Amino acid sequence: MTFKTKTFYSQADLVSHLKAHQPSFYFSSKTSTVIPYDKLDQLLPWKKDNNFYLCDLSKLPPQMDLKENGNLIIKGAVSWEDARNFLRAKGRSLKTSPTEQLALVTAGIATSCTGERCFAFGNMRSQVVRLKYLDYNGEEKELRREDDFTSSSQNLKAYQEDFKSYRGFKNAPYPRFDKAIDLMIGTEGQLGIVTEVEIETTDNSDVTYVFMLLPRWEEDMNPHMEIYHAVQSHRNVIFSCELLDANCMNYLKPDEKLGNNQDVIFLEVKTSDFEEIYGNVLCGLELTSPENVFEIAENKFHHVRAGVPRAIFEVNSQMGVVKVGTDVQVGPDHIVDLLNFYREASKIGVRYCLFGHFGDGHLHFNYMPSKDESARCLAEFEKLYEHVFNWKGSPFAEHGIGLLKQKYIKRFHGENQLKLFHDLKKEHDPYNQFFPQGFMSEAQ
Numbered sequence: 001m002t003f004k005t006k007t008f009y010s011q012a013d014l015v016s017h018l019k020a021h022q023p024s025f026y027f028s029s030k031t032s033t034v035i036p037y038d039k040l041d042q043l044l045p046w047k048k049d050n051n052f053y054l055c056d057l058s059k060l061p062p063q064m065d066l067k068e069n070g071n072l073i074i075k076g077a078v079s080w081e082d083a084r085n086f087l088r089a090k091g092r093s094l095k096t097s098p099t100e101q102l103a104l105v106t107a108g109i110a111t112s113c114t115g116e117r118c119f120a121f122g123n124m125r126s127q128v129v130r131l132k133y134l135d136y137n138g139e140e141k142e143l144r145r146e147d148d149f150t151s152s153s154q155n156l157k158a159y160q161e162d163f164k165s166y167r168g169f170k171n172a173p174y175p176r177f178d179k180a181i182d183l184m185i186g187t188e189g190q191l192g193i194v195t196e197v198e199i200e201t202t203d204n205s206d207v208t209y210v211f212m213l214l215p216r217w218e219e220d221m222n223p224h225m226e227i228y229h230a231v232q233s234h235r236n237v238i239f240s241c242e243l244l245d246a247n248c249m250n251y252l253k254p255d256e257k258l259g260n261n262q263d264v265i266f267l268e269v270k271t272s273d274f275e276e277i278y279g280n281v282l283c284g285l286e287l288t289s290p291e292n293v294f295e296i297a298e299n300k301f302h303h304v305r306a307g308v309p310r311a312i313f314e315v316n317s318q319m320g321v322v323k324v325g326t327d328v329q330v331g332p333d334h335i336v337d338l339l340n341f342y343r344e345a346s347k348i349g350v351r352y353c354l355f356g357h358f359g360d361g362h363l364h365f366n367y368m369p370s371k372d373e374s375a376r377c378l379a380e381f382e383k384l385y386e387h388v389f390n391w392k393g394s395p396f397a398e399h400g401i402g403l404l405k406q407k408y409i410k411r412f413h414g415e416n417q418l419k420l421f422h423d424l425k426k427e428h429d430p431y432n433q434f435f436p437q438g439f440m441s442e443a444q
């Protein structure tokens, strides 16, 4: 297969490429865990003799503007880290905080990204006021959240009806398609290229980070569950509730490790409410002593929290295996079922660790297998997705489907979903030029 690569330094370059209707895969910071960027030649098979383009959006000129009402307008290649620093200098703060801060905000629209602060502020989708995208003719169009989603497809209503059972999740097994902006949110670049977005921000309140040391979840998950229940009604002042288990500590440098063979739950708490949370919530825990609660500096928290998934990615690359991890979110009724499943999965004799957005019931269980062990791990996950389907949970709540999860998502896509994907691809991508190997082409 022939791949050609193109890097865009201006929107005008991108427009002329779009006008040529060349089949392409567009990428930004390449932090997606469901697109194995080092194996694209094997995983993006394309018609022989047909040029296929890998298109780099990460050099588009960045621009940020803060409106008087506190909304942030972002154009081009702006990362979450850039946006956070820009806002901080102006006394504002992001409501979305993905662990990987190097990802681009416009790409976050495409993947419907969420993150740690989703616990308090909801998913990114709920913070998008309006956005712009380039369509298949390179024409820039604007979508606003007050407008409803429209399509000429007869299948929209049935699709929207099915979606209702997943409304409480960060992301369902398929995109929302309820408001006009949803055309670009979670569709992973299969219907157009996001160029601009206006998002809500919040006050830059002082926050205090604490962590609690707990027994290993495999041996006793009751202390974890007590914290899970205790924090739920304080989402207005507890911004995030994250977990790194004891196994994760093996992937940190000696001076970064926390605890002594213990799991760690972190809370990000609004400083003005910290005393109350400490006195009424943390000191009220029966299974975790206040002696096991410690303050941690914000930058150390981010360093440690992001360090674990990055290190695991490295380990997997060194072993020559693609990521073998989950992105499952379940409702409160099934979080113990999920942990019980992971406990069984931990017994197959392959190195593993567990981390994630614990307060939202959204946990990433990762294996670090050798090449020979990889198939065994994937077989465990096939069992898991069957359970997630029956629990009415979300199998891929924030990292998307990309190329790696397509095999597993099929179970969650019925006729109503496939028909609408097919119709939307026809309507918005008539030349099949946007990521033709993506999940929306499943039915073609």
Ligand SMILES: Cc1cc2nc3c(=O)[nH]c(=O)nc-3n(C[C@H](O)[C@H](O)[C@H](O)COP(=O)(O)OP(=O)(O)OC[C@H]3O[C@@H](n4cnc5c(N)ncnc54)[C@H](O)[C@@H]3O)c2cc1C
Binding pocket: 025, 026, 027, 028, 029, 030, 031, 032, 033, 035, 057, 097, 098, 099, 100, 102, 103, 104, 105, 106, 107, 108, 109, 110, 111, 112, 113, 114, 115, 116, 188, 189, 190, 192, 193, 194, 195, 306, 309, 310, 313, 398, 399, 400, 402, 435
């Ligand atoms: C350590 C680590 C932690 C992570 N933590 C989180 C987390 O907390 N929350 C979370 O949601 N994700 C997380 N991720 C996943 C990843 O960061 C997100 O999926 C992110 O949104 C991808 O952004 P990117 O710029 O790297 O996009 P890329 O990887 O370059 O692209 C991702 C997808 O978006 C499409 N795309 C990119 N740019 C555009 C555009 N302008 N228009 C249309 N389509 C486009 C691409 O075609 C591709 O399908 C994490 C990843 C890592 C490695």
